[in-house]
Amino acid sequence: MAITEPAPDGAGPVEEPRRPDSPLLLTLALLTAVMFQDSIRGALAAPVMQSWTTVFVAVVVQALPFLVLGVLLSAAIAVFVPPSFFARALPGRPALAVPVAGAAGAVLPGCECASVPVAGAMMRRGVTPAAALTFLLSAPAVNPIVLTATAVAFPGEPRMVLARFVASLLAACAMGWLWHRLGRTDWLRPPARSAHEGRSRGAAFWGSVRHDVTHAGGFLVVGAMAAATLKAVVPAEWLRAAAGQPVLSVLALAALAVLLSICSEADAFVAASLTQFSLTARLTFLVVGPMVDLKLFALQAGTFGRAFALRFAPATFALAVAVSVLTGAVLL
Amino acid sequence: MNDRSDRNTPNDRSGQSTHEEASTPNDRSEGNERSEGTGRDTRGRLRLDRQAQAALLFLLGAAVLHAGWTDLHLRYVKAGLRPLLLLSGAVLIATAAATVWYERRHASPADHHPEPRVSWLLALPLLALILVAPPALGSYSAIHTGTALQKPFGFPDLPARGPLRLGVGDYAARAVYDDGRHLRDRPLTLTGFVALDRDGAPYLVRMTLNCCAADAQPVKIALTGEIPPVLRPDGWLEVTGTYSPRRTKDPVNDGPVPYLEVTAARPVPPPADPYDDTGSG
Numbered sequence: 001m002a003i004t005e006p007a008p009d010g011a012g013p014v015e016e017p018r019r020p021d022s023p024l025l026l027t028l029a030l031l032t033a034v035m036f037q038d039s040i041r042g043a044l045a046a047p048v049m050q051s052w053t054t055v056f057v058a059v060v061v062q063a064l065p066f067l068v069l070g071v072l073l074s075a076a077i078a079v080f081v082p083p084s085f086f087a088r089a090l091p092g093r094p095a096l097a098v099p100v101a102g103a104a105g106a107v108l109p110g111c112e113c114a115s116v117p118v119a120g121a122m123m124r125r126g127v128t129p130a131a132a133l134t135f136l137l138s139a140p141a142v143n144p145i146v147l148t149a150t151a152v153a154f155p156g157e158p159r160m161v162l163a164r165f166v167a168s169l170l171a172a173c174a175m176g177w178l179w180h181r182l183g184r185t186d187w188l189r190p191p192a193r194s195a196h197e198g199r200s201r202g203a204a205f206w207g208s209v210r211h212d213v214t215h216a217g218g219f220l221v222v223g224a225m226a227a228a229t230l231k232a233v234v235p236a237e238w239l240r241a242a243a244g245q246p247v248l249s250v251l252a253l254a255a256l257a258v259l260l261s262i263c264s265e266a267d268a269f270v271a272a273s274l275t276q277f278s279l280t281a282r283l284t285f286l287v288v289g290p291m292v293d294l295k296l297f298a299l300q301a302g303t304f305g306r307a308f309a310l311r312f313a314p315a316t317f318a319l320a321v322a323v324s325v326l327t328g329a330v331l332l
Numbered sequence: 333m334n335d336r337s338d339r340n341t342p343n344d345r346s347g348q349s350t351h352e353e354a355s356t357p358n359d360r361s362e363g364n365e366r367s368e369g370t371g372r373d374t375r376g377r378l379r380l381d382r383q384a385q386a387a388l389l390f391l392l393g394a395a396v397l398h399a400g401w402t403d404l405h406l407r408y409v410k411a412g413l414r415p416l417l418l419l420s421g422a423v424l425i426a427t428a429a430a431t432v433w434y435e436r437r438h439a440s441p442a443d444h445h446p447e448p449r450v451s452w453l454l455a456l457p458l459l460a461l462i463l464v465a466p467p468a469l470g471s472y473s474a475i476h477t478g479t480a481l482q483k484p485f486g487f488p489d490l491p492a493r494g495p496l497r498l499g500v501g502d503y504a505a506r507a508v509y510d511d512g513r514h515l516r517d518r519p520l521t522l523t524g525f526v527a528l529d530r531d532g533a534p535y536l537v538r539m540t541l542n543c544c545a546a547d548a549q550p551v552k553i554a555l556t557g558e559i560p561p562v563l564r565p566d567g568w569l570e571v572t573g574t575y576s577p578r579r580t581k582d583p584v585n586d587g588p589v590p591y592l593e594v595t596a597a598r599p600v601p602p603p604a605d606p607y608d609d610t611g612s613g
Contacts, residue, residue, distance in 0.1 A: 022384040047472035054466040058408035058545030060457040065416035206430035218450035266543030273480040
């Protein structure tokens with residue numbers, strides 16, 4: 001909601017706002033699209049547009065089940081898990097809660113789309129933001145599915161799995177501690193929710209699911225469009241030029257990870273195919289991708305507010321690159 | 333019905349101090365005011381109210397169910413995602429039903445809680461899935477992406493003699509990394525689609541997926557020998573030919589691309605799973 005301007009005139013009961021009938025508009029829009037479907041198809045027939053549409057649909061279709069899963073989990077946390085649970089499960093001191101939350105990320109098997117709503121729900125249930133954010137960053141990178149995929153993608157390089165685990169966990173914890181030291185709560189818009197009190201648990205649960213899917217789903221579509229555009233536009237020749245220089249290659253793959261927004265369960269296979277790059281550069285790709293990418297940025301902006309996402313994402317990017325380079329120098 | 337908090341002005345906040353989020357330390361009143369201020373829409377902005385959200389979620393769920401039920405999803409994601417797709421489609425429809433049901437039970441016409449306009453964008457993938465149903469990635473992506481051929485763990489033994497049906501990736505891996513040990517002097521049959529590079533050189537390609545089409549990568553085989561005179565990019569061919577020790581390099585990433593000496597080629601319909609390259613299709 002931070003994307004749209006709030007209506008400034010807040011006072012007084014406005015009896016009947018002139019609100020257009022949105023179900024009617026939706027119906028009209030869909031019918032119009034059906035009417036002009038031939039021209040739409042014609043416009044999308046060029047090879048570039050076709051591959052754009054395919055990648056766009058693929059990103060949405062791939063991410064939607066995980067988003068729905070994350071939203072169900074977050075609604076369950078919001079409605080059924082009492083705040084006292086997290087108070088008992090996590091150490092009281094934020095500095096200690098951060099690594100515990102980072103390690104807990106290993107139990108959420110999924111990609112980054114699922115972790116955003118869950119981290120939001122944790123925050124609402126009283127988990128200190130530093131710990132919830134650490135969980136948000138570590139969960140998509142250190143869970144067993146992703147690590148297995150990494151091992152399969154790099155058959156000759158078992159150290160890659162270890163390096164990915166260590167670097168992701170370190171970067172997530174470092175970001176949590178950084179937030180604990182420097183973060184300000186007024187950057188963070190706690191995910192808004194209409195109150196549950198007075199509603200049955202069922203109503204609250206489904207209300208939360210509906211709200212999160214429509215809300216985060218819209219941002220997911222924004223991210224998918226950006227990722228599809230870049231996948232169609234970025235020429236592979238640029239990468240070849242960058243691969244020769246060590247510094248440039250790390251930065252190029254870090255940027256590529258942000259732009260491509262590949263799901264964390266699959267990015268290892270893409271990294272494995274970037275054979276012209278050094279292992280450290282590819283490690284950076286694997287560490288940055290699940291923490292910062294266009295799709296994730298859109299989701300974070302939608303869930304926690306734009307002011308938060310604009311500060312959090314660049315800091316995470318810088319930290320993740322630095323930690324990857326250090327880990328790569330030590331382990332690879 | 334506390335949904336009416338939508339319509340509360342900031343001054344009314346004292347009335348909802350039982351509001352459970354208010355007890356959490358991270359909650360700031362400003363955040364809530366803003367969201368509630370946006371929720372109440374006095375300017376007639378084009379927001380989705382709950383009924384429209386329910387309709388959109390229902391249609392999206394139905395489209396996802398349809399894609400998961402038919403082979404449509406195989407154009408975009410791995411077959412393994414199917415159960416999750418069906419589940420999420422069902423959850424979306426259930427959410428739509430629950431929304432309508434709770435609206436009918438509790439709602440007065442005024443307490444709709446519109447979502448931001450970005451929610452309208454959910455109609456885009458819906459339309460793309462229903463109206464356009466874009467095809468699986470084809471020659472355009474294949475030519476713009478380097479071959480993803482990687483050395484496999486090992487090479488299972490093949491039948492000692494006789495004609496052989498292979499996947500494009502299997503042939504390429506055996507030709508490049510196994511010196512075509514089991515492939516020499518026997519007819520081989522491969523299925524893939526045609527891609528022509530900038531110079532017009534023909535390749536037989538299969539794309540492979542790891543997760544979704546955004547990470548699709550091609551494995552390419554260069555064709556030589558009796559190539560059909562007219563090759564249509566993206567057309568699917570069943571090619572019969574023999575092993576050739578010749579190699580070339582993919583111009584995009586310098587990856588190895590083996591050749592195949594074509595003896596016959598016939599057009600075939602695209603397989604149900606265009607990315608599944610096990611040699612059976």
